[in-house]
Amino acid sequence: MRIELLTVGEAFQDLIFMSLPHLPRLGEELRTAHFAATIGGGAVITAIAAARLGMRSAIVSALSDEAARALRSDRVAVVNVKRPREAHAITVALSTAADRSFVTFNGVNARLQARLPAAIARRRAAHVHFAFSPADCARWTAIVERLRARGTTTSWDFGWDPSLPARDGFWRPRLATP
Numbered sequence: 001m002r003i004e005l006l007t008v009g010e011a012f013q014d015l016i017f018m019s020l021p022h023l024p025r026l027g028e029e030l031r032t033a034h035f036a037a038t039i040g041g042g043a044v045i046t047a048i049a050a051a052r053l054g055m056r057s058a059i060v061s062a063l064s065d066e067a068a069r070a071l072r073s074d075r076v077a078v079v080n081v082k083r084p085r086e087a088h089a090i091t092v093a094l095s096t097a098a099d100r101s102f103v104t105f106n107g108v109n110a111r112l113q114a115r116l117p118a119a120i121a122r123r124r125a126a127h128v129h130f131a132f133s134p135a136d137c138a139r140w141t142a143i144v145e146r147l148r149a150r151g152t153t154t155s156w157d158f159g160w161d162p163s164l165p166a167r168d169g170f171w172r173p174r175l176a177t178p
Contacts, residue, residue: 003077004055006123008116009043009131009157010109011061012091020096039067040091042131042157051075060119062108064088079123081115082108117143127153133161138169 018034043061050057051074058077067088068078082088087107094101113135120128120143128147134140144154158164165171 002056003058003123003125005047005050005057005127005129006060006120006125007043007047007050007057007129007131008060008120009041010089010112010159011039011041011044011059011063011067012089012104012109013064013067014038014040014091014093016093016095018095020094022096023094023099023101039063039070041089042159043129044071046129046131046157047071047076048074058123058125060116060123062086062088062112062115079119081112081119086111120147125152127155129155129157131157131159133158133164134167136169137164137167141169 014037016036016038017030017032018036020030020032022030024030041061043059044067047057047059048071056077057075058079059071060079060081062082063071063078063080064082068080071078087105089105089107089109091102091104109132113132117139130140130144144156147154
């Protein structure tokens with residue numbers, strides 16, 4: 001059975017502290033009765049949403065065992081490139097009614113991009129959605145072009161990375177059309 005949507009990218013254990021009266025000042029400890037622990041990241045969220053809409057979806061990422069189990073229970077096929085004893089990524093979110101702040105431990109995500117191409121090459125999908133900021137834009141442009149040449153559509157969620165447009169290969173001159 002062909003996968004309709006393959007998501008590829010970073011995953012995080014999200015620890016979310018909500019309804020804070022304000023963001024903590026240096027040295028201040030805040031307490032809240034509102035907390036959630038979940039898995040997140042664009043690849044995870046997109047794969048789960050697609051599966052819940054009835055699409056055959058899969059994810060390629062570096063996931064904790066708990067995250068992989070949760071995705072499978074949501075009918076998402078999992079290709080986990082995390083190795084034993086590697087620490088998964090964790091994000092802590094502090095949220096007030098008007099603002100939010102994040103702290104992220106990148107863990108295995110720092111090594112993720114090197115592992116993705118081989119895992120992607122072994123999968124066939126109608127559409128591939130990337131959810132990370134590419135370190136080497138030219139390399140990923142070539143991967144996307146190979147996918148498109150075999151009839152696979154693609155999309156990209158770069159996340160928040162203001163340095164991305166300055167990277168070599170991000171801006172590529174358009175080829176003239178006949």
